[in-house]
Amino acid sequence: MNASARPDPDSSPAAGPWTTTPVTARLLRGALEVEPTAHGVLPHRLPARARAQCTDGQLARAEAQPSGVRLAFRTRATAVELDALRTTMAYEGAPPRPDGVYDLVVDGRLAGQGSVDGGHVLWVDLSTGAEERRPGPVGTVRFPRLPEGVKDIEIWLPHNEITELVALRTDAPVEEAPVPERRVWLHHGSSISHGSNATSPTAIWPALAAARGGVELVNLGFGGGALLDGFTARALRDTPADLISVKIGINLVNTDLMRLRAFTPAVHSFLDTIREGHPTTPLLVVSPLLCPIHEDTPGPSAPDLSEIGEGRLSFRATGDPAERAAGKLTLTVVRDELARLVERRAADDARLYYLDGRELYGEADAAELPLPDRLHPDTATHRRVGERFAALAFGADGPFGGPGG
Known part of the structure; x- marks a missing residue:
């Protein structure tokens, strides 16, 4: 698994000769598929068959951003380097976005953070939708001066940057980390589950909830992509899991994708497909968090571009409330229908559960921690949502609580 390489005098201090370890699927957790590229490997959160069934560029970018994906290995190394080729987003007229963050977790505790430079940039003109890809070089994130002795290391990849993994270097050999004995939690949701405006990959609410619940996370939260797509349901169906949750609603409203007549059968079909592969797995349906504009x-x-030059982008709802009578969806409509639908199905499915998203973030929370752009939570709100989800879902009385949950 390991190949020796000469020490790099310009790199961070290392105790011994550098060892280069190929990055393969065996070192990755949280990815459904790993694609070989000209530079290395690209983790995907949807399989190739699913990707082939949708030409939407936003979903393609979202599923290739490795939210919840991490390198995991065991080593005595005291210095670690990771070469990666990132693809970032930039918007015409706006200041540069912050670099994506790599979180280093040693024996279960956050021990360092870093970023890579270089990489490709996808420039977007929000006023016209035009895009231009500008290529860039591979960068390196370094974690020196780690503690001595054998340790289990996870490097959580940036949740908001497409990341091709090029090379892993350490100053001692690495081996695969033992397979965790924890239950696997498979989650699907929107940009809020993807990580939205959280500052680092372990600060997104699903990662926080997974840590508190003592479970292994597989995060299929896709920015703008929680749209009841059949290929996503099949990916959930075919992915091994002990616990499953699906957060449904906000993207269906803010894309104005469907009316109530289509929504109800689509939810039934989505849940039916998941149940084909997981007939008795605890399955939690989560309705939207409070979002006052919708x-x-x-x-x-x-998008409201009036302050984009100062780095502030916000959103507004453009629909007409009167159109609810014609079946247009709002978050209130979605919650009422999901609660009714799950209650009806649960009569024949004892392991199907419902959670009102306002229990995670409601009116009092919005007054204290308003959504900065009126659509996405910040890091403090991610923490609150993650803590509450952990208590409600993984607590003793929750649907995921206890060894049988």
Whole structure:
């Protein structure tokens, strides 16, 4: 598994000769598929068959951003380097976005953070939708001066940057980390589950909830992509898991994708497909968090570019509340229908559960921690949502609580 390489005098201090370890699927957790590239490997959170069934560029970018994906290995190394080729987003007229963050976790505790430079940049003109890809070089993130002795290391990849993994170097050999005995939690949701405006990959609410719940996370949260797609349901169906949750609603409203007539059968079909592969697995349906602009106003959402030059982008709802009578979806409509639908199905499915998203983030929370762009939570809100989800879902009385949960 390991190949020796000469020490790099310009690199961070190392106790011994550098060892280069090929990055393969065996070292990765949280990815459904790993694609070989010209530079290394690209983790995917949807399989190739699913990717082939959708030409939407936003979903393609979202599933290739490795939210919840981490390198995991055991080593005595006291210095670690990872070469990666990132692809970032930039918006015309706006300041540069912050670099994506790599979180180093040693024996279960956050021990360091870093970023890579270089990489490709996808420039987007929000006023026209035009895109331009500008290529860039491979970068390196370094973690020196780690503690002595054998340790289990995880490097959580940036949740908001497409990341091709090129090379892993350490100053001692690495081996695969033992397979965790923890239960696997498979989660699907929108940009909020993807990580939205959280500052680092272990600060997104699913990662926080997984840590508190003592489970292994597989995060299929896709920015703008929680749209009841059949290929996503099949990916959930075919992915091994002990616990499953699906967070449904906000993207259907803010894309104005469907009316109530289509929504209800689509949810049934989505859940039916998951149940084909997981007939008795605890399955939790989560309705949307509070989002004041869409509680009673349909979508679509539209960006407000008035302050983008100062680095502030916000969103507004452009629908007409009167159109609810014609079946347009709002978050209130979605919650009512999901609660009714799950209650009806649960009569024949004892391991199907419902959680109102306002229990995770409701009116009092919005007053204290308003959504900065009126659509996505910040890091403090991610923490609150993660803590509450852990208590409600993984607690003793929750649907995922206890060894049988």
